[in-house]
Amino acid sequence: MKNLFFIGLLLLGIGSAFGQANRVIRVEDSLTHEPIIAATVRTAIRPIIGAVTNAAGIAIIANLPATINALTVSAVGYETESFPISTTADTLVFRLHSEDASLDEVTVTATRTNSRIEDLPIKVEVLGQEDMDEESAVVPGNVSSILGDISIIHIQRTSAVNGNQAIRMQGLDPKYTQILRDGLPLYEGFSGNLGVLQIPPLDLKQVEIVKGSVSTLYGGGAIGGMINIxxxxxxxxxxxxxxxxxxxxxxxxxxxxxxxxxxxxxxxxxxxxxxxxxxxxxxxxxxxxxxxxxxxxxxxxxxxxxxxxxxxxxxxxxxxxxxxxxxxxxxxxxxxxxxxxxxxxxxxxxxxxxxxxxxxxxxxxxxxxxxxxxxxxxxxxxxxxxxxxxxxxxxxxxxxxxxxxxxxxxxxxxxxxxxxxxxxxxxxxxxxxxxxxxxxxxxxxxxxxxxxxxxxxxxxxxxxxxxxxxxxxxxxxxxxxxxxxxxxxxxxxxxxxxxxxxxxxxxxxxxxxxxxxxxxxxxxxxxxxxxxxxxxxxxxxxxxxxxxxxxxxxxxxxxxxxxxxxxxxxxxxxxxxxxxxxxxxxxxxxxxxxxxxxxxxxxxxxxxxxxxxxxxxxxxxxxxxxxxxxxxxxxxxxxxxxxxxxxxxxxxxxxxxxxxxxxxxxxxxxxxxxxxxxxxxxxxxxxxxxxxxxxxxxxxxxxxxxxxxxxxxxxxxxxxxxxxxxxxxxxxxx
Structure with missing residues (x-):
């Protein structure tokens, strides 16, 4: 590792002399953060320049032109991805997603950034496609049953005769839970009073539950939590x-x-x-x-x-x-x-x-x-x-x-x-x-x-x-x-x-x-x-x-x-x-x-x-x-x-x-x-x-x-x- 460090410094000095830069890249598994060995890091456009990661997941690209702003990373068993180059970080950290895990990987849409659930600073619980497929046959008429299975959610029936239901989160009244459909607040006011939870799960990919106050994202209402269908x-x-x-x-x-x-x-x-x-x-x-x-x-x-x-x-x-x-x-x-x-x-x-x-x-x-x-x-x-x-x-x-x-x-x-x-x-x-x-x-x-x-x-x-x-x-x-x-x-x-x-x-x-x-x-x-x-x-x-x-x-x-x-x-x-x-x-x-x-x-x-x-x-x-x-x-x-x-x-x-x-x-x-x-x-x-x-x-x-x-x-x-x-x-x- 010491030799690698000094070689990196030498290449960095040579690149600077010619108006170019050397970059140190670490490639990791997105879930375990373990280093990925023999991953290829290269430019996507000409001139094609690249390097292969060592046992520590480190690759150094010498003489990288200043005009290059992204690098492509590939490895056996992982999805090939492109990453932007930071101009401030000394070591670039790129995380690849396993091909085996890609089908189960959950992307959350309610946060507007379409980020993976494990990358989010806020806690989000997701009922995924498998849950929806199962629930579509168990209780096919509505999503209230599967939501009620979550301990922090309590389904409250609000009428003895018309069957209307509402959601409580964190012990607060139903009005403090905001319900979205595909990231859109469609059920506000008069239109949210009856039958909102009677959405059949067969039509759904997933349900995202964000716990706590997230009114900053979509405006007032998400005080106890937010549910995105x-x-x-x-x-x-x-x-x-x-x-x-x-x-x-x-x-x-x-x-x-x-x-x-x-x-x-x-x-x-x-x-x-x-x-x-x-x-x-x-x-x-x-x-x-x-x-x-x-x-x-x-x-x-x-x-x-x-x-x-x-x-x-x-x-x-x-x-x-x-x-x-x-x-x-x-x-x-x-x-x-x-x-x-x-x-x-x-x-x-x-x-x-x-x-x-x-x-x-x-x-x-x-x-x-x-x-x-x-x-x-x-x-x-x-x-x-x-x-x-x-x-x-x-x-x-x-x-x-x-x-x-x-x-x-x-x-x-x-x-x-x-x-x-x-x-x-x-x-x-x-x-x-x-x-x-x-x-x-x-x-x-x-x-x-x-x-x-x-x-x-x-x-x-x-x-x-x-x-x-x-x-x-x-x-x-x-x-x-x-x-x-x-x-x-x-x-x-x-x-x-x-x-x-x-x-x-x-x-x-x-x-x-x-x-x-x-x-x-x-x-x-x-x-x-x-x-x-x-x-x-x-x-x-x-x-x-x-x-x-x-x-x-x-x-x-x-x-x-x-x-x-x-x-x-x-x-x-x-x-x-x-x-x-x-x-x-x-x-x-x-x-x-x-x-x-x-x-x-x-x-x-x-x-x-x-x-x-x-x-x-x-x-x-x-x-x-x-x-x-x-x-x-x-x-x-x-x-x-x-x-x-x-x-x-x-x-x-x-x-x-x-x-x-x-x-x-x-x-x-x-x-x-x-x-x-x-x-x-x-x-x-x-x-x-x-x-x-x-x-x-x-x-x-x-x-x-x-x-x-x-x-x-x-x-x-x-x-x-x-x-x-x-x-x-x-x-x-x-």
């Missing part, structure tokens, strides 16, 4: 076709089909799905525990790559749904005056994404979406009828130089709600947000990486917001990784996103909502911190172990909550939004363990969260009551075995220390599920799945609905309503 793209010039037929014991039928193919420079994906679910009264109390749903989804997407430097994607998404719940005899027509909840909705979305690389180190992106959402709802025989039109436009420039990835951009968000004549007191509004952001990913060395972001948003109604964020990734030693992140966020008031009532018996149905008093109600602001310690290693025995221990803290100032208003109607007191006289905080830990050995896979997850109020109550003393419907303990585990023809899996979940209003604690419960899958060949799969094997229902612990059948009262939903669900699915892939 990523669609599939065509990968082969051979056609891919999958069809799935499913039937469940809850009288649900699903028929889904997916097609994709590349045609040279163009490509197409096409998804179509239909769900027909009958209304079912599981508990025999007369009310539907599972609503009637008739839903049709249609999602074509077109891809065009005119050159290696340019790509354009254009998609269209259509959803039409009829949903009906309430007193079953009213739905059947025998008691027409009894309670019914009827919803008809249509969602149209056109989205696009265009990227042009002006050089290997620079990429310009323009993306956006235009959507309309129309919903008619009849609740307690009162009609609400509204339409929301939304626009999202974004332009950004990603520049790579040295050890930096710098992205600068701006975006425009428009949300326009228009009410048709109905029985509500809602009013029209138009919200516009113009924002600018900058984010720098800086690889300081082999062991330290930083990600710093800053966003400035101007909202036409609620003012200006400045959001800084900083994330650090440390690699103290293989196989350890430590990530620390601190960020800020905000959430503007919106009548349609407060899916958890602020107090007991406060109603959130549209006929009881009063318009927002923008003169008195202010936006919420937050600060959050996350820390993750990860260990990942594959042993010589073949055992693969992954352990992740997370800690998090979030503080929300003056949260916007729903409260009783002084005015009332024949349904009772109206509901208004106010800034609460208290703040909120959430602190907790999340433990994730994954073991793989031969045909076996084991997942263990435990989440402990303390989420409560922090401030003065209306009566004066300090208010430290727990946030309602936020379990303090959640344990999840999955054990799976698979061979050439069979796959068996068992899942368990424990939900404990859950409180309602006024610190009223409810019962703890366990949830068990099992699935068996048979692969006849590479084309056919038959799946038998059973959710909630021991038939746990909230009705086992208390009466869910009371009062007259014309105007019933429903308890807060804190446990499953439907009980055991068994389904059988047949999947065919061409």
């Amino acid at each position: 990523v669609s599939k793209s065509p990968t082969s010039e051979k056609p891919t076709f999958t069809a799935l037929l499913n039937h469940s014991g809850l009288k649900e039928n699903n028929l889904n089909a997916y097609y994709s193919q590349r045609y040279g420079k163009t490509g197409l994906t096409l998804f179509s799905g239909y769900t027909d679910q009958a209304a079912v009264d599981v508990t025999n109390d007369g009310y539907t525990d599972s609503p009637q749903i008739k839903q049709f989804n249609f999602h074509p997407k077109f891809f065009y790559n005119p050159s290696d430097q340019t790509r354009v994607n254009i998609g269209y998404s259509f959803t039409n749904e009829h949903r009906e719940g309430g007193y079953l005899a009213a739905l059947e027509g025998t008691l027409p005056n009894a309670y019914r909840n009827i919803t008809d909705l249509q969602r149209h979305t056109v989205d696009f994404d265009a990227t042009h690389s002006t050089s290997p180190r620079n990429a310009l992106t323009l993306k956006g979406a235009v959507s309309t959402f129309h919903r008619q709802n009849t609740d307690y025989q009162k009609l609400s009828d509204g339409r929301q039109s939304s626009i999202y436009l974004e332009g950004n420039d990603l520049v790579r130089f040295g050890q930096h990835q710098l992205i600068v951009g701006g975006n425009l968000t428009v949300e326009a709600f228009r009410k048709k004549p109905d029985s509500t007191r809602l009013v029209d509004y138009t919200y516009q947000t113009i924002g600018g952001f900058v984010q720098d990913d800086w690889q300081l060395g082999d062991k330290i990486a930083l990600q710093a972001g800053l966003r400035f948003d101007h909202h036409n109604t609620f003012g200006n917001f400045l959001l800084p964020r900083l994330s650090v990734k440390l690699k103290p030693a293989d196989p350890w990784t430590v990530r620390v992140s601190v960020g800020t966020g905000y959430k503007t008031p919106n009548l349609f996103v407060n899916q958890t009532p602020g107090a007991l018996n406060v109603s959130l149905i549209f006929p009881r909502l009063l318009p927002i008093d923008v003169a008195t109600v202010k936006a919420e602001k937050s600060v959050g911190a996350n820390m993750d310690i990860a260990y990942s290693k594959t042993f010589e025995s073949g055992v693969s172990l992954q352990v992740d221990q997370a800690f998090y803290y979030t503080y929300v100032n003056s949260p916007v909550v729903s409260a009783f208003a002084s005015t009332s109607s024949n349904l009772g007191a109206y509901t208004q939004l106010i800034n609460a006289p208290y703040n909120l905080f959430s602190v907790g830990t999340d433990t994730y363990v994954r073991l793989e050995y031969k045909d076996y896979e084991l997942y263990l997850g435990y989440n402990h969260t303390l989420a409560r109020r922090d401030g003065q109550s209306s009566s004066g003393p300090t208010d430290t009551s727990y946030l309602p419907l936020a379990p303090q303990d959640k344990f999840s585990t999955t054990l799976a075995w698979e061979n050439e023809h069979f796959r068996f899996g068992i899942e368990t979940a424990y939900v404990g220390s859950q409180y309602l209003y006024n610190n009223q604690k409810v019962a703890n419960y366990w949830f068990f599920a099992g699935a068996a899958e048979y692969h006849y060949n590479e084309h056919w799969r038959l799946v038998l799945n059973a959710e909630n094997l021991f038939n746990i229902k909230q009705a086992n612990f208390e009466t869910v609905v009371s009062g007259p059948i014309t105007q019933p009262t429903f308890r807060p939903i804190w446990a499953p309503l439907e009980g055991r669900i068994v389904n059988l699915a047949l999947k065919y892939t061409l």
